Amino acid sequence: MPKKDNIIKAATHLFATQGFDGTTTIQISKDADATEPLIYYHFTGKDEIYTSILTSIFDDYFARLKELQGKTDTQFKKIENLVRLHFQLIAKMPDEMSLIVSNRPAKLNDPGNVYSKNTQNQEKRLKYYLSSCLKKGIETGEFKKMPVKEITSILMMMIYAVLRQSAKPGRKLVDATVEFLYSSLVVK
Amino acid sequence: MPKKDNIIKAATHLFATQGFDGTTTIQISKDADATEPLIYYHFTGKDEIYTSILTSIFDDYFARLKELQGKTDTQFKKIENLVRLHFQLIAKMPDEMSLIVSNRPAKLNDPGNVYSKNTQNQEKRLKYYLSSCLKKGIETGEFKKMPVKEITSILMMMIYAVLRQSAKPGRKLVDATVEFLYSSLVVK
Amino acid sequence: MPKKDNIIKAATHLFATQGFDGTTTIQISKDADATEPLIYYHFTGKDEIYTSILTSIFDDYFARLKELQGKTDTQFKKIENLVRLHFQLIAKMPDEMSLIVSNRPAKLNDPGNVYSKNTQNQEKRLKYYLSSCLKKGIETGEFKKMPVKEITSILMMMIYAVLRQSAKPGRKLVDATVEFLYSSLVVK
Amino acid sequence: MPKKDNIIKAATHLFATQGFDGTTTIQISKDADATEPLIYYHFTGKDEIYTSILTSIFDDYFARLKELQGKTDTQFKKIENLVRLHFQLIAKMPDEMSLIVSNRPAKLNDPGNVYSKNTQNQEKRLKYYLSSCLKKGIETGEFKKMPVKEITSILMMMIYAVLRQSAKPGRKLVDATVEFLYSSLVVK
DNA sequence: GATGAATGAGTGTTCATTCAT
């Protein structure tokens, strides 16, 4: 395996578990079975490792969101799909998802940055996806009447909460969550 | 105001916004209008500032949880109280609450530590509080039949999600959240 | 006991065992059951503690040397007296003697300093005492013919070696040393 | 010359003249024409510079002692060799020898340490070498009757005194010392 | 691609010392 991949893997894990500031370039190089200068051959610096990792995570994440949007379904099914997707994501790639929801490094946290933009983008997309579903569902009578803006916020909070889960969620928890949402949203 | 309090305040804010590793002792001293050595007069080191801050936050937090447990109410009202408390807490002391739910510094993260214990303690108390309410509510017919363990997890996820909220939540969001839970839990 | 004496005692012991640079003012104050500022009430600084301690040790030491010089005896007995005196001194006040022969702190080691002068003074006095004895002894036939300058150096080396002894010397060692010198110096 | 050697040389000299605690890493780096971090590239810290220097000095020193033990000679000649060796050593490498006999830094002075062990080793070897010579010499009638243990101590004191000599000893002093020992030990 | 050696800028921490009381 090319060492560049080693570096990315090691850095991803370290950033996820120790944070950006808590991770040193020596640690990365050691965990990647490489030397420090090699890092600087492949990346311009520690910042760029972080940036490039986050960018590719977001790209992947956005692609999966897009897939969901293409499907036609009942509005609740669409929301269910979104929730299940996030449960799957933390099960499959916990480091990556942990990075997506963790705080940005202080020094890189000015707005206008790639991850800042991506984070806002993520929020916008989720908000759009959820509020669209809710609005349509309410219109068609599938959902109860409810304040769309607030319920969107609540659902987003839950999505983020799912991503912050450290232990792998069991199937029972996933199903219970879906059921829970069903009782809150859907007209019986 | 005694400078020790300045230091605590400054450190709390910096740790909350930049993380432990992203915060330097110089920054703390400057923000506290003090010199660096003074930090070391009042604390044994950066670690202890963090530890002592977290300990006192947890103490305060646990005291508030205890208060709630004393009250007699319907089971849903008890859960509502818990949720509203957390909304109030992030509104009143966002830095402190942010610290409670943020990742522990890598170097201090071995189990057996004060915050490790406190964090586990917090989880245990919330779990106990919530599952007690749920069980009783189901028994008395106040709540629908539901898997207690999973619903407890979901509610805890929501509590944590509330604490991670960065913007002050509006009254409408709080009420909507309570309403949302009501529809999921309570028999109509 | 007045705390000033405590400070002196503690400082003497610490300087002797850890050196000047290896001893901190907090250590001194703690061992003396005093606070740091009190040190600065009694002394102008760490340097002066050292200086004053060394000065008083040297004063005491020189007084004892002077006593010896007053006595009339055979030349060997005078040398024997000198050797025995030094054995007694390290037995009685090891910290003080250790300080006399230990290296001076780097920062205070310019010539012209009190201890520099005292150290040179000590050397001069010992040299004078010993070479006088040797010369007279050779003249009177009590001692063998020998190069006075070199034997003086050797005897001084031995005196200093005695002072550097860390363990308390037994009576047998003292007597053996005297006997040893006797065979080297005295005509049989 | 590789800079690591520079560092070792500079540190050896500074430790010998100013002591461990009186020497700063900046001083070492400046004297070695290097930067401070380079010290930490080659050594794990100030402690290890000291440790590694002392270890290699002791290794060299023990090797020379071993050489002496191989030679066959009269017992006095063997003792003479030992004394002359030490005179040569301080002439050739005064810093190194000064370090061997100087006090260990307070913080590294617990028993079980490398230098602690080496120092004890040195003492044991010298004691063994000298007392062997003395015993044999007394048995064969080469030496006068004398208490072996005490005379060994005295000779060791002299050896250490030689090593503590700061000025280069002249040939006359060396010869006088040998002569001095001869009169004390050997039967005429 | 890959590395051993090297560095400027900073980090947490300690030191001797002072101030106000």
Next chain:
DNA sequence: TATGAATGAACACTCATTCAT
């Protein structure tokens, strides 16, 4: 005498980064 609070200057050490090969 005595001290709690405070500080300027320095210290050991680390960090991200670069250079020469």
